[in-house]
Amino acid sequence: MSEAVQNSRLAHWYRSWEEQTESVTLAMWFFLVTEVMFFGGIFTAYLIYRAQNPEAFAAASHHLDIVMGGVNTAVLIGSSLTVVMSVWAAERGKQKALATWLFLTMLLGLTFLVIKYFEYSAKFEHNLVPGASFEFHDTRAGEHGYVDPSRARMFFHLYFFMTGLHALHMIIGLGIYGVLLFNTLKGKYSVRWHDPIPVAGLYWHFVDLVWIFLFPLLYLIGRH
């Protein structure tokens, strides 16, 4: 890439390349602070309601498909690895490797959403989606006693809200990585300037982090 094009990437109000990279990375970290508080609100609601109805939440969580949840966790951790590899490739200017890792990340992200789609459609079939058709039966083995369906429905309120919000963040992530892939194929990035790759990586890792907490809190309660 010609020197002129590269220099146009250094915005005139920054004093050096490092300063620009640091500022952009810092801005993303600040944004992640807002995301932590954003998910923090709904996690607070989850913790309060679970503390108030542990039995109902355990019974409701039993309906979630732990296989799909586990696979999704593996898929997301895999996508974190491909993101890290894309940053590794970008730092060394390996354009072809960068493009493949970005594509793999998008592929894994898409897999996650497809598995999510199957999970949601399974919930529709078992009418576990909050609304008129919601009906709940405690399917746990052994004697657990009576569980109030309305409290179990509260679990599904939280489940659909949290996983839906997470899936929305995943879709936004796919959009970002689509743009990155497009730019990489057009040769916009070089060893000298490739800031968007690690910054978008931070966002993707955060979405993975949210799932790392969502998975145990939603899927793994009431399994014993």
Added chain:
Amino acid sequence: MSTESEHHIGLPQYFSVFGALMALTGLTIWIAFQDFGWLNNVFAVGIAVIKATLVILWFMHLRYSSQLTKSLLLVSLFFFLLLVAFVFADTLTRGMLEITGRPPVIGG
């Protein structure tokens, strides 16, 4: 990550972190099926925190970031826990004072 040059994270480190994350996922699923009573919750959240720290330190390069970036994460966690703590402080002590004439019997 300030200057990239001196401390490139090598590929083996990435793969070992990836392996650890996958192992921890398996572990947390296995533990979920064993009955440790209330310890189950502690394990579930504990393993999630360990996995999160792995991702943050290595994958998100926080190890080599500036002091400011490191403190950002702690600040946001502090305020989140503050929100949770105060809301729990309210919900847990809600019924105490409102019994006719009988002082609340705490614990015991």
Added chain:
Amino acid sequence: MILANLPFMPEQASTIAHEIDELYVFTVVLSTVVSLLIVAALIWFMVRYKRRSADEIGHRETAGDWLEITWTVIPAIVFLGLFFWGAKVYFDTYRVPEGADRYYVVGKQWMWKFQHPAGNREINELHVPVGRPIELVITSEDVIHSFFVPAFRTKRDAVPGRYSTAWFEATKTGTYDIFCAEYCGAEHSLMIGKITVMEPADYEAWLVDKLPERTLAASGEELFQEKSCNTCHRADSDARAPILNGIYGSEVALLGGARVTADDNYIRESIINPAGKVVAGYQPIMPTYKGQLTEEEILELMSYIQSLESAGHEGEGAEGTM
């Protein structure tokens, strides 16, 4: 009492009204004095250090660390003092004294419904005897309302799904306004009522000629049979459900080791969501009654359960064990 007839102050018609007014007037006077001192200092500086010439500049000040510490610590101490006084008054307003008469208040979109212990029901009107502590158990059927009587200085939100308690002891007979203080929709400002404080004798007389056929507890007992609660909650039953005599206000050990005090909210939740808190030694087999009982019926059952004193001693008006 100097506080009784200050201008712009509502009537003092309850025991705690006096306490709250004292705290309020003290804070107002303190704030005014402090503000006037600061404003005086400001005005004096403005007059004394007016700019004399266009290019005059202020003197170079060295920061007074000690001065800063004093005007950090002193306000903190004054404010904390205010906190303790305020907290004492607050806990007085919310800790219901022993042996208060219990009235039920149900807020419904744009009206207040009252139930006397003797069973009388009123809407937007409440008659209470003077000189006796009155406990109000407040709930709402739809949105959040707030029961507010300026003359008694009491205010408590009526939150749907749970009971809140407030109490007052009227000291002056008369009629006072009841307002809804929490915005609750179209006719929020029309959700007002009158509370009439009467001499105990007049109150008894009023009760008698308006007496419904049976007290709350009696209608609660009838509901207890009608909803076949007694099939399990029987004194002599082979322990399929806990005996309810004397359970109210006592401490209950729950399945899983927690201990909770059986207050109104616990009983209401056990009716609506029985599996929520199961008594130790019993199975969670009780079905939910959510949707089958109106708020008033739950209150009647509540009164009945409270009237079941433990078999040991004779409660007032208790019918003994079944």
Added chain:
Amino acid sequence: MNPGPGQKEQDMSSTAEHQTDAPPDYLNDGYGLRSWLLTTDHKRIAMLYLMSVTIFFMMGSFFAALIRAELVTPEGDLVTPDMYNRLFTMHGVIMVFLFLIPTIPAVFGNFFVPIMIGAKDLAMPRLNLASWYVFNVGAVLILYSIFAGGLDTGWTFYVPYSSSYSATNVVTAAVGIFIAGFASIMTGLNLMVTIHRMRAPGMTWFRLPLFVWANYATSIIILLGTPVVAITILMVGAERMFQLGIFDPAYGGDPILFQHLFWFYSHPAVYIMVLPAMGIQSELMAAFARKRIFGYRYVVYSSLGIAVLGFLVWGHHMYTSGQSAYAAAVFSILTMLVAVPSAVKTFNWTATLYRGSISFQTPMLYALAFMGLFLVGGLTGVMLGTLGIDVHVHDTYFVVAHFHYVMVGVTVSAFMGGLHYWWPKMTGRLYPSFPSKISAILVFLGFNLTFFPQFLLGFMGMPRRYHAYPVEDWQVLNVLSSAGATVLGVGFLLPAVYLTWSLFRGKRAPANPWGAVGLEWDIPSPPTKHNFEEDVVVTHEAYDYDARRDAIAAAAAAKQEADLV
């Protein structure tokens, strides 16, 4: 109140006599709609924000005027109860989310933080322009909900009324507020990164002007608080649209949990509104007493103290809501602690005037009004934080009077003070000083006449959000309050007249009309596109008048020669 010229800024600027070699100032650095609507210059974006917030302030005030007109008569016969509910809700939503929260950080923060720290622009100019568009999209959604039937939940959106019982378009307004909140996050993020990364060499943390510190503390609150109300509003939206009844008592939901999540943001939000105003107050006191702020570091620490303690006190909005008495006591102690930094600031501002050289131009009138009104607003806040008093006065006009003393008395008078202080620098024009002093006095008198009677009404028990009050003898105070509102309205309209006039016929402003010290006064007014022609190196403290004695003399001479009164 300030310029609300319909058309864009650039067609009004006078025939600019182009200096031959010097670069043109930012107003004349490009003409046409494109140069304004696609600008990345933080100064132009600040002017765009100024226009948006002026329009919203006028709309909010219009609803306030209707509310005051309604309350003149006890029967409430001007508008129907439903209409009245929509009026006070829209007054609240527009004023809080579209005027008070964005204004000072987005207008003066955008314009002056980069200049005050010696930077050419904000860290992310494109994000800055995007925030203006996002803000306007959010605002359009909120305003659309007015014409599509209005919103009657109050700006607090308390559940279960807002989620299951209100028939008005709650979701549209909620999405609008979510988007406007996102714009606020973008501004906060931009200011935060700029202050951290873009300070000129020599501009250490304790040489920063206090206005920059105030914006820093505000950005902390914006970044930590705004997302929580965003998620809370999404929950209400989800409850209305998808029956995900997270707060619905029928499913074990807890309406008080909504209040916790809402006030976790909304109390720090009142510090988002008041902290930048305190920053302007520090600037005005230093400039018009020509003296360093007394105890600079303590004022900085109290700003940061307010930002952090602000997150610990939200429960004092819920003393009577069924929250447990112990939690109420904890929140009350912490509320007393959060009042201390404000007291420290007040004492420091007062001490700044000691042995200063005080001049009484218009911005200083607003600063002195700020002092008086902040004393009343702050101390009544402490009263409301006291458990015993709040039980009686919660949700009455006492609370309405308190937060108007802080919102209008403190934030808006600081905004007006800042506007009159920086107007010459932003537009290169001087406004006539006599009418501006009249309007400042009118605002002060009208304000007190409007809101002081409401304290009395509040303690007498008049609940808030009532369109009709049954008690006859409250009418006198309400009529007084409504009369005050008209005086306040005139006081706010006057500046719109003379400031717009000054854009066309005002005298050309010298670089330092007030003889103040600060990087923004060393550059021409209006500044050029890149603020500083040569690189800036900072050697002095923030308000070092002694070191700049000669510069002040020169500025005073320049002002004299431009025969300013």
